[in-house]
Amino acid sequence: MDRAVRDPVLAAGRTGPLRTSLTTLDAAGTRSPWLERVAASWRERALDTPFATIMAFLTPALLIYLAFTAYPVLRTFYNSVHIIKPRGTNEFIGLKNFVELLTHDATFLTAVKNTMIWASIGPFLDVGVGLLLALALFSSVPFARIFRIAWFTPVLISYVVVGIIWMWIYNYDWGILNGFLRALGLDSWTHAWIGDPNTALWAIIFTHTWKWAGFNMVVCLAALSALPREVLEAAELDNCNWLKRFWFVMIPMIRPTLVNLLTLSLIGKMKVFDLVWIMTQGGPLWSTETVSTYLYKRAFTWSTFDLGYPSAIAVVWFVVVLSCVLALKLVFRERGRLEY
Amino acid sequence: MPSQGLAVRVLGPAVLAVVALGGRAAAAEELQLWSHWADHETKVAFVEEAVKHFEAQHPGDTVKISWYQKPPLQAALAASLQAGQGPDIFYCETGWSEYVDNGLLEPLDDLVDWSNVEGWARDSWTFDGKTYGFPLEVSTVEMYYNTDELAKLGVKLPESKQFDQAEFEDLVKKAADAGITPIVQGIGDRPYPGAYLINETLLKKLGKEDYDKLLHGGLSFKDPRVIESFQFVEDLVKEGAYPKSFSTLKLGESHYYFHTNPGGLLFPMGSWYTSRAFNPVDKGGQPEDFPLGIMRFPAPDDAACPKCKTLSVGGSFCINANSEHKKLAGDVISAMATPEMGTKWLTTILVQTGVKSDASAITGKYKPYFDELSALDSDTDFYIGQPLDYMKGQCAETFKQVMNAGFPAGQVGVEQATDMMDAACYTD
Numbered sequence: 001m002d003r004a005v006r007d008p009v010l011a012a013g014r015t016g017p018l019r020t021s022l023t024t025l026d027a028a029g030t031r032s033p034w035l036e037r038v039a040a041s042w043r044e045r046a047l048d049t050p051f052a053t054i055m056a057f058l059t060p061a062l063l064i065y066l067a068f069t070a071y072p073v074l075r076t077f078y079n080s081v082h083i084i085k086p087r088g089t090n091e092f093i094g095l096k097n098f099v100e101l102l103t104h105d106a107t108f109l110t111a112v113k114n115t116m117i118w119a120s121i122g123p124f125l126d127v128g129v130g131l132l133l134a135l136a137l138f139s140s141v142p143f144a145r146i147f148r149i150a151w152f153t154p155v156l157i158s159y160v161v162v163g164i165i166w167m168w169i170y171n172y173d174w175g176i177l178n179g180f181l182r183a184l185g186l187d188s189w190t191h192a193w194i195g196d197p198n199t200a201l202w203a204i205i206f207t208h209t210w211k212w213a214g215f216n217m218v219v220c221l222a223a224l225s226a227l228p229r230e231v232l233e234a235a236e237l238d239n240c241n242w243l244k245r246f247w248f249v250m251i252p253m254i255r256p257t258l259v260n261l262l263t264l265s266l267i268g269k270m271k272v273f274d275l276v277w278i279m280t281q282g283g284p285l286w287s288t289e290t291v292s293t294y295l296y297k298r299a300f301t302w303s304t305f306d307l308g309y310p311s312a313i314a315v316v317w318f319v320v321v322l323s324c325v326l327a328l329k330l331v332f333r334e335r336g337r338l339e340y
Numbered sequence: 341m342p343s344q345g346l347a348v349r350v351l352g353p354a355v356l357a358v359v360a361l362g363g364r365a366a367a368a369e370e371l372q373l374w375s376h377w378a379d380h381e382t383k384v385a386f387v388e389e390a391v392k393h394f395e396a397q398h399p400g401d402t403v404k405i406s407w408y409q410k411p412p413l414q415a416a417l418a419a420s421l422q423a424g425q426g427p428d429i430f431y432c433e434t435g436w437s438e439y440v441d442n443g444l445l446e447p448l449d450d451l452v453d454w455s456n457v458e459g460w461a462r463d464s465w466t467f468d469g470k471t472y473g474f475p476l477e478v479s480t481v482e483m484y485y486n487t488d489e490l491a492k493l494g495v496k497l498p499e500s501k502q503f504d505q506a507e508f509e510d511l512v513k514k515a516a517d518a519g520i521t522p523i524v525q526g527i528g529d530r531p532y533p534g535a536y537l538i539n540e541t542l543l544k545k546l547g548k549e550d551y552d553k554l555l556h557g558g559l560s561f562k563d564p565r566v567i568e569s570f571q572f573v574e575d576l577v578k579e580g581a582y583p584k585s586f587s588t589l590k591l592g593e594s595h596y597y598f599h600t601n602p603g604g605l606l607f608p609m610g611s612w613y614t615s616r617a618f619n620p621v622d623k624g625g626q627p628e629d630f631p632l633g634i635m636r637f638p639a640p641d642d643a644a645c646p647k648c649k650t651l652s653v654g655g656s657f658c659i660n661a662n663s664e665h666k667k668l669a670g671d672v673i674s675a676m677a678t679p680e681m682g683t684k685w686l687t688t689i690l691v692q693t694g695v696k697s698d699a700s701a702i703t704g705k706y707k708p709y710f711d712e713l714s715a716l717d718s719d720t721d722f723y724i725g726q727p728l729d730y731m732k733g734q735c736a737e738t739f740k741q742v743m744n745a746g747f748p749a750g751q752v753g754v755e756q757a758t759d760m761m762d763a764a765c766y767t768d
Contacts, residue, residue: 085442086421086422086424086442086443086444087424087442087443087444107734107737167588170588171585171588172583172584172585172588173583173584173585173602192584192585192586192587192588194587194588195585195586195587195588195749196587196751197746197751283587283740283741283745284587284741284745284746284749284751285741285742285745285746285751285752286741297737299418300414300415300418300419301411301414301415301418302732302733302736302737303414303418303436303438303439303732304438304732304733305418305422305438305442305444307422
């Protein structure tokens, strides 16, 4: 039998619109006229309303999104106004968690302060250092290929390894940093870097910057490499020195990239958890406590089993992060698109 | 019909055997056990042996053990038990009373054979008349010291094995002046060792009753006796009692620091010190000829109970209230609760246990240590429980940050530390 006769879809493709070209099989064939009509009707509907096809493709992703993103978010909002205990004990308490959190919880306020310090300084450090490294590579410093690999490598290392490496580096007794200071005869400068509330947060911020500067470097380098040569050459012909070329030509042209990097970095800093947990767990004396570590402690290590209060922290912080991102976008919004 | 009879005679037992085997296979259960002690070889061996005994008594039933470090175990338990899941049996401690409060633990009174468990150990797990945990590991808080270093400083330990406040201050000063770390301690990965000295000082100064009140929020940290105890420890801190790396030194590292490199004079630690130190040197143990001694914590001036000491029930096992195999889980625990296993714990792990055991079975090079410990404990008045067994929530968190970390590190003074503790813990 001709394949088109066996396959109505193929036949339709050959002879024109599907609805006018359905082919019935012979009497001994496998498909009844009724089934044929139903199948045709389905195909017809599918062609008339592509919505069904769209949904068929979208549904799996949508279900995953609903189950693992939308539901947890909505559930967090629900939890935040309840006391959630094991064995299905939920007690509605209205805004009590939020009142407690914002008016009585000194540790939360300390965590907010630390996180905000980090989020205000960290993104500029990450992107600034990344941009400087990218410029070094862009201007083809000697051994640029080696440096590119070396500077990017920390990005590939997990937080656990980074944390352990830097705990060793900061170790008071045998850490390389204090060892270096002792070798220089600067014994009085040696310090328990992550054991002192005055230096712990800065030590971790530095470590975080060390890890992420390479990522920012690669993105900045890509943006710099994409700049039109003629613009840079024109600036050079106009006697722009290197610094002016950088400040007045390159920076404005890669501004969208920088803003996106800053935004991503800001979001990362507002949620920072891993490195702090590995290196200090929020200590000493809460000096490195971030909102995420505090939230985790309240949810899992305080053993109160109440998920309501940690959910309230999550809700408050969700609003704060969203506001900060919007504010950042507003501050750095482009008033007129650069054309080049 | 002979052939039919033959068929019945031959096939009948076969069918019954298949049914029985099938039934047995269907009844075979796999129990889940989650335990701390991932890096404690002898404790791992102990639990595995108990499981072997259980499996021998219950053919077909098996126990799958997952080993953890304590903090990730706590996090995993909190998440899984909250969701109504989790293992059948898990490591637990008496301080985790919130598990009882939230109905997550199954009472063990009728599930475990208690005939071989010390009554006082069982009491530490008894809440409202029901026993919720099996008290396997018991420890006391001890002050270990290097006898050679003490001799080098020209100081002689009194007969009572206890210095008074002034003598102890003098000892710390002498050690610091001689370039020896006076008190080795690190809090890098534990929320309690930094507070050993202040806890034991408070216990002796206040006596058991008032110390208990302090831990339960019934006595202010502004009480003059509490202030004096804090002042005593602050003076020691100012003398340079603790290592500079105190805040980041981890527990395992602090053991090595004390007995191997760079060495130190005193080492306040749970009596489970031996479960690490009495291992071979290549497994982190102390040097073969290490001159280990035990002394009492110093008696503060006007101490209400100078012979008081903290005893705590540590590593225990509990049964998940949601377990579908409670009876079997109880049998797994009972396999640990025999005199033979108690003696095995004592002789291989070299730490006290809540299971009745034969201390005379300890022989060889560690016997003198246990004799010394036993003699020291003979006239001791025990207070049962560590502060973190009783403190909860913000109070526990403040204890970890202030009494365990900030105060002994010299980062906060007496006034600030007691203010913070009072704000978090004092409820009257």
